[in-house]
Structure formats: structure tokens, C-alpha cells
Amino acid sequence: MQAGGMEAGSGYGPIGISTVNPHYLHYKGSPILLITSAEHYGALINLDFDYVAYFDMLQRYEMNYTRIYPGAFYEVKGMFIEDNTLAPLPGRLVVPWVRSSEPGCADGGNKFDLSAWDERYFARLHDFLRQAEARGIVVEICLFNGQYEQSWPNHALFAANNIQGVGDCDLKEVQTLEHADLVAAHKAYVRKLVEEVNAFDNVILELCDEPTIGGTPAELTVKWIDELLDVIVETERELPKRHLVGQQLMKDVDYTDDPRNTMLVTQYISDPMYGQIGGVEALDDKYGSNKPIELNETGFYPIWYFDDRLGASRAEAWEFIVGGGAAFNQLNGLYTIHDPAGDTPENRQVLGSLRNLKRFMYGFDFERMSRDPDFIRGGIPEGARVRSISERGRQYALYLHHSTFNVGKDPVYRVQHGEHSAVLQLDVPAGTYRAEWVDPASGTVVASELYEHEGSGGLLAVASPVYKVDIALSVKRIEEER
Template identity: 25%
Template sequence: MIRRRDFISRLGASSALASPLRSRLVARLSFTDTVANQEQESGTPAKLNPTPIAVHPKNPKYFLFRGKPLALVAATEHYGSVVNRRFNFDRYLAEAADKKQTLTRLFLLFRELQSARNPYSPLKPESPDYVAPWPRTGPEQAMDGEPVYDLDQWNGEYFGRLHRFLSRASDLGIVVELTVFSNTYADHIWALNPLRSKNNRQGIGNVDWPEYNSLRDKRLVERQEAYARKIVQEASAYDNVYYEICNEPGGGLPNHATPDEVDAWQDRIAHVLRDELRKLRRKHLVVGQNAFSYASNFSQNFDPSFSGNLLDAVNVHPLPNLHLAGRTYQLGNFMSKELQLIEFRDFFLATQPKPKPCISDEDNAASLYRDDLGWTIHRKRAWMAVMTGAHYDYIDFSIQVGMEAGTEESRRKIRLWMKHLSEFIHSFDFIHARPAPGWIEVKPPHVVEAVLAKTGEEYVAYLADGREIADPTAIEPLHGTLAFSLPAGRFRVCLYSPTGGLYSPSVPVEGGKRVAFDLAPFQDDIVLRVTCEKERQVVG
């Protein structure tokens, strides 16, 4: 039993809902086990459930994995588990499973360099520690001073690491996004790529970096296709993977590949992936996003991503100038500590009519900041994404070589908070729920809300302080009246703490009218859960 005062102290505020029920037990939850089916032998492909992760047949905004509904929730390492020889991915995956993370993102080729706004990470290994799909054979030197690659051979060390990683993730029930290609961003990063002409024995890839993700160099494209087919051949036996065509594809720099050219290249790579999957009689998902434009200011139109057959699910990197259904959204600048919670919520709500899952795939609003402010921003955005029917992943830069489980502080803060979110959403029947904007009729000032409703049965409302950190009043707690309407019936209302992972005692209420409560002061965020009496087996 958790005493009420213990809950209140962890919640950080007194609960007006709890006060009439001092003697009641804290509501209990029977959480759905999303880290299921761990019977496969470690080191072998999953065999008991041969059907890969798929779009859920009853709700196309979510996934079906091993017979259970799945929402993707992750604070992932920076994608270098396989390409960084020094990274202990067994330790990373074990901690991720403990925190109920349902996704990890894995880059299969790209690596980059640390910069002032892009901190050191597993995706930035020292050159001797970088493991590529092709072996370094020399005798010439590549641009990083190490031996050049031989593109006519495959690297056994690389594919051994890949299989061990996928097998271990499968054992733990973690889904892996396999990112086949990436934007290469700048010449000094292109200089690290095995497919640049000066880095391989075959002289493949004699192009400027913006042409890497285009069809302009036929020989380069042929090697890209061979590599993509090899990845499918090696990974398609696993049921816990899906394929991302390209991370952050973009075009439009003067005299270089346009966004349309980049998308034509993506079409080709998607065809290659699906053709190889067809040959192997596998039905894995292919996901991604249409190319953004560098022209003038960064902008990205997501209407093409949600239409057509190129993508089974859409990845979104929350940034400024995202266009969807006739509106432009400002989701915050890179590493800016900008919360932009209303814009963030409204963008993902706007994706709801589109019959594809939408993943906030790499949120870097504040990931540079490994402190309470940065982590709180990402907690709020994670809850907001999930409570609008989307999925969420952000880079946890506390995870490094030698610290593959994060730091002690990150484990008891952001990583534990993400566990609470994963447990919470998987305790709720989100497959039969829909976002319900407008359900909250009265709310305290500065509160930004998102609601998922299984109408007449259960409602969950995330209530967050939308003030930016630059607002001098942002340190003040929120409080005031909260009101919503319920259909006829008997309901129970309780609060949940996103940081403490605890429920308040529940209060009985009669439906068929507007219900109003005075929320006692709370800091940052809180969750309201309203359950019909007949559904009480879900909430205790």
C-alpha cells in the first residue's frame, strides 16, 4: 500500500481529487506487458512469431507486434550500437528493456562528428572504432587516415554485430528502426563515408555531398542498391525490425539535387527494399519522410509523406516550418530549449486523419541539455505526442561508450519518466480510443491539454504547463478549475504523476453532466484518468 501523503509528496502537489478519500487505496494498474515473448534463444532470429511488426488492422495510427497493440516510446542512444566497436549494446538494450522502451533506432552506415551543438555520442566513433558493412583492406589510405574500403567484399565483423544486436533486441521485445541511409549534411561528414570515391578501392562516389542521395551517379546508386539488398537479406528474418529509407533527406541547395530528385532516389531505394523483401517472402514496413528543402529557409511539406504508397509510416523530426494540410507549424529549433507545446500538439493532431502511423522520430529540442530543464521539455513533448495518437523517440545523450545504461541521474529522471509513459499508454486501450480535442471545457491558465478518449468508457487527459523557460512566471505552479462533460453513468476520477508514476486515490462521479474540480497547485504536468465503473478492472 502507498500512503496518500507519500503519493502527494512524490507528485509534488496536493490533490483536490484525493482529499475525500483518505482511507482508500491508491488505484492499481495491471499493465500490459509490452516486452513480451522473450523465449527465443539469444543470438538467433525470432522464430515463434514470424509475422513482423505491422500497422494495426483496427487502428492505422498504431502497430501490432507479436499479437499485441504497440505504441513506440523511446529515449534511445544516438544510433551507433553496431557501427561503434566500443559500444556495449548488451548493456544498453538491457537497461532499455528495464525502462519499457519499445523502440531503438539504429543507423547502419552513417557516422558523423561532434560539434558545438551536436554532442559526442555513439554515432561519432574514432575512425579505428568505426565498423562498416565493407572491410578496410587498403593498401591506400582513406580520407580519415585509415585503410580504404573494398566494396567488393562484405565485412563479417559488421554483420556479426548486427545479428547479435537484432537478436538481443528481439529477445527483449524491443523494435528496431533500421535506418539504411542518411543525409550526409556537409563535405567534412561526406569525407567519412565509405561510399565516397577517395575512401574505397573502386573509386565509387565521385560526387559532391548533396548528390549522395540522388540518382545522378549511376555507379554509386548501383552500390547503394546492393548494400540495401544485403541489409534486407541479413535482417528480414527478424520480426522486430522495420526499415527507414533515409534519415532527414533533403535537397535544394543551388546547383545541386532538388528535393524532387532526392525523392526520386528514395522511390528507387524503397523499390529495392520491397523487391528484396518480396523475394524473401517477408512483409516488413518501410518508413520515412519526403525530402525537405534547403532553399531560402528550411521547410518540409508532409502532405506527400502521408499520401501515396511510398511509406507505410511517417517519421517526423520536429523542426520549424513543417507544412501539413495547408498550415505551417513551428515545432522548435534544433537544441533550442523551445517547448512549443501548442504547435507540437496541433501538428500531431493534424496527422490523425491520415491513415498511417506518425512517429516523432528524433526530437532534439533540448537533448543537448542533460539536466532537469532539458529532460522536462522532452518529457512534456513525449507525453504530448503519445496523447495525440503519435509515437515518440528522442536522443538521450547520457548514453555513451562506457555509460551504455546512462548516468545514475538520467536513469532516475528522464529514463524513468519514459518508463512511466510507456507503462501508462500500454495500460490504456488506445486502439479503440481517439484524440478528443475540446473534451476539456475549462482549464487553468497556461495549461496545454491533449486527450485520448474511448467514448463512454475511459478518458485520459495530459495537462502540461505550456510556458517557455524564458517566461519569468514559468516557475509558478499551476492551479484552477478543470471541467469536462461525461455521458450518463458512474465514473471514477484519479490523477497520475508523469514523474512519480503513481496514482492518486480515485473519486466517484456521476456522468450525464459537466463535472468540475478544483486542481490544487501542481508543477509542470499531470494526467487525469476517468474510467467508467464497468471498466474498473483496468484501473484497479
């Protein structure tokens, strides 16, 4: 059965792949685009984080997606950003394993007992998923991440931090099959998590982000990934529901064609530095796989961005989704334990531009549209980047922005402000069309015009108003409006 498909007695079943268009997702009987700007994946394991306030903020801005790391990776204070939600304060970490009575864990608490599960954790996990589901939010559960030098010695699965002594290895060997005791702990953890979340329809499972980031050789981590993907598949085979499963794509760890990998996970809009396959790269090179493509992590907002960071983050989201992506997450450091809603003027603008994107896309029958760069035959301004989708003869969407990629530094855009305009030459059949130009920052329709196009091999010229950074275009064929 297709992952996420209908099952007898289970209503609509888990979020799954559209039967109309395999590049998109389907949830509760309707096509869905997952769009969000989410906290740094610590909302579950950080006891100081009020995830209800966080979910309420996402819902207010019509966001429908978040991600969590459920315990096999977390960070320590000082990594990446101040008030990192993935770095709980001492005594405020909860993970699947119980604490023993033996002191000596690196975080100041007692060591972990890997033979027993912490029921407090699973109660919090279940409530987390229920609260998200009640607000229409899908949760991507990323089971592992490649380890960092700062984080691995503080982890429950590091030998000095558990009473079993499991994990007596360098961080380069964590995501490998080199240590049987650690592999056994990984498999038990995966089985337990998969079992505990199986009842929920608002769940996507991802195996491992950045598996080689700590220096793990690709040929070793691929063997480990293979075994753990099998654990997910075999565990769900004995359970009522089947969930979507993803494994992040890297240039030397590429699971595009693996049938166990039901959606394509990318990070960053593009990644020329770290060996990861970026979102727009996947749209260009992997779209023919006929699987949904998600961009589940951007640069770390706001600290990795420069100048007009609102414009740069907006460009990433609009370019990817209007280019044919199925799910987008802007990694956002504005959510903290002190302000879990991220209720600041800046974050309201971040979320607002994503809400505008969602409303723009839901103005189309997007499930019937596909990546289509070819209907734009000319008129793209010099230096502009453009992405587009269409259902030929019926509906067309495109997004233009003026940005340069921050090559050699963090993988983000730098926008180029100016007095920009375009006269696009569109290859569309004869008919009557309504063209609307939309300002992505505000969601406002800034120009609208009705065109009678005779076709006969000619192109439709559509002129934009002047714009500063970016602009979106909706072109829809109409039969009755005159």
C-alpha cells in the same frame, strides 16, 4: 498483404499495424506503444559500444525501442556532442563494406572495397537484433541520412575513401539520381540490408532522415527516394517477411499518402525552422491518413535543452503519446562508449518518466482510443497545452503542461513552473466515472475521485490538484464500483 501481417509458419510475424486501430502498432499478438530514450544511432557501427549493457538498461526501465544508422551515414568527432556514439574512434568503425589493402581512407584506415561485404559487420548486426529481440526491443533501421559537410568527406561512399572511386560528388548530390555509380552502391546496400534483417520480427525499416538537410533540392531527392522505396518493396516481395517502412515527412518531401510508406515518421515535437513536419503537427494534420505516427527524434538531450530539461523532455513524450502517437524516441547523449548504459542519476530520471508514461498508457485499452480534443469543452488554464485521446463513453486520457516553444532556436520546450490548477469541463455521457490525476514525473496518483454524472447535456467538472509543470488525467467509466 499488410506490412507486418501474419504469415503461415512465422508465428506472429514482424511488428505491424493494428487491425483494430490503424493509428497503433501490434507485436507478438498484442498492441504496443514504442517508447524510449535512445543513444545516437551508433550502437551497431561503433565497435567500442557495448550494446548488451545498453539494452539491459532499456529493459530495466521497460523501454522497448531503439534506432540505428547501419552504415550509410556516420559522423566525426566534434559533431554535436562529446562522446558521440555515431562518431567511432579511429579503427573502431564497422560498416557493411570491407576494407581493402590500399591505404588512404580519411579516417586513417585502408580504403573500402564496395564490391565485397564485411562478414564481421553482419555477424554483429544479427547479434544486435537477437539481443534486442530477447529483451523485447524493436529496432528501427534508418538506412540513410542527409549528409553534413563534416561527415561526407569521411564516408566510405565518398570517392576518395573507396577503391572504386564511387561518390565523386558534392554532398548536395548524395541523395539524388545524378551519379549512377553512387545510386548503384545505394541500391546494393539497401538490398543487402533488407535481406539480412528479413528474418527478424523486431525490425522497422526507415529509408532516409533529413534528406534535404545538406541543401539537396527536394525535387531531386524525391526521385531518389522513390527508386529506393521500390528497392525495399521489391526485395521483400521475394522474401518471407514484410516489414513496416517509413520515410521521414518534410514539408516538401511528404510521403503521407504513398502506400509504400506504411508509417508516418516525424522529428521534433514541432519544427518551424528546418522544414520538417513535427510530431504534434502530424497529429493535428496527418491523423486522418489512418497510419501510425512516430516521433523518432527530439532535440539532442541534454545539450539542446534549457533550465528544467527533465521537465521539457518529459513534456515532449507525454504530449505526443497521450495525443495519439504510436512511437516516441528521445534522442539522448547520456549514453557513451564509457557508459553505454547511461547509468547516471539524470538518465534514470529521463527513463523513469518514460516508464511512467508507458504504465499510464497501458492502464487503458489504448488500442480502442483515438485522438479526441473535443471532449474537453472548457477549463484549460491560460497558457497550457493539452492533448487527449478517448474511446467515447468508456475511457479518456489527457495531458496538460505549461511550456513555451523555443521559437527561432533549437526545437524544444521551455517549461513554465508555477502553482497551476485546472477545473476541466468534460463532455461525457451519463454514468459512473473514476477520475485519477497522475504526476508524470513520479507516476504517482495524486488525486482520485468517483463521479456520478447524470449527463442530460451537462458537462462533468473535474478539478485537478495544484501542480508545478504538468499533470495527466485518466477518466474511466465503471459499472460496479460504488
